[in-house]
Amino acid sequence: WKLNEADNSIIIGKQRYRYAKSRKIDGKIKILTIKRDALGDIYLYFVCETSENEVLVRTGKSVGFDFGLKMFLNASDGKDIASPLFFKQNANAVKRANKNLSRKVKGSNNRQKAKLTLARLHKKIANQRNAFHWQVAHRLVAEYALICLESLNLKAMQKRFGRKISDLGFADFVDKLKYLSNKTGSSVIEIDRFYPSSQICSACGYQNTKIKNLEIREWVCPECGSTHNRDRNASINIEREGIRIFFA
Structure with missing residues (x-):
């Protein structure tokens, strides 16, 4: 070439x-x-x-994020980011395109056209998701110097929650976030997936093992009486654990 x-x-x-x-x-x-x-x-x-200049780690605000389905990222400072679910938005169009494809005769020109129509839809969804990831990643590295996330077993989550996990593309987003953080001087810390971020009371530190049940969205700490939103409480604990790891 x-x-x-x-x-x-x-x-x-x-x-x-x-x-x-x-x-x-x-x-x-x-x-x-x-x-x-x-x-x-x-x-x-x-x-x-290429030869690149060394990017020094910068100081500034920290944040913790808990990955969710209704909210793409639940933030410790309350600045949550909603889940766009692009595949769900285009589900009816994909369903029609699949149905139209199944009606076409194999090997025909009409079937080839129907395949291209379906491929364009999937490409559109992938482009929307990719653009969303980059926009959010740019916004986060511009605002925060330390970004704390929970490492996730996404394969296990896919078995439980199905297509929603693939639609959000969280692993791809984290890769983009790490790439941009290296260029801006921000730091991304991933805490251990077994850290009980949802169970620990962010007010007093008491661990409530009953919160393992994912259906419990709000709970009251039996030790100090604080009322917690499950996701917000988890994101606060993720930020604290990330800060501890960063300065250890």
């Missing part, structure tokens, strides 16, 4: 392709990966060797 950045073109074999540049190519290109998706669109992925 041969790249011509002047006119955004690349020669692969003997064929010349024009491409839309999403960002400037920095550094020396080491690896080029070419992928084609279900719609036939071609993507170029460049791995480049």
Whole structure:
């Protein structure tokens, strides 16, 4: 292959392709990966060797987040982020597209068109989710110097809650958040998944093992009498544990 950045073109074999540049190519290109998706669109992925300045860890506000289904992130400071559930929003359109595809004769042009329609819908949903993740990640690293999260067993959660977990794409979001934090000087701390963040009273530290039942959304501490919202209480404890780990 041969790249011509002047006119955004690349020669692969003997064929010349024009491409839309999403960002400037920095550094020396080491690896080029070419992928084609279900719609036939071609993507170029460049791995480049660059020299970057060291980003120093900055000081500022900290926050704890508890991942949820109704709320994408329940924040310790009350600035919750709602779950968009893009697949659910487009579920009826996907259902119609699947039904239309099933009616087409295998091998026909109409079936190929129906497959492309369905693929476009899934790509639209993936793009919406990806854009949402980047927007939230940029907002968080701009506001907080220390972001504390709970590491999750997402496979187990998928078995219990089904498609909702995949629709939220929490693992992909955390990867984006870590990537941006490395560039801005923010820190992302993941606490152990077995830390009982929901069971501990954030007011007095008493551990209430009865709160293992996920159906309990609010509870009163039998030790100090404080009333807790399950998710808010968990996010406060996650922030405190994250701070402890960060400064340990």
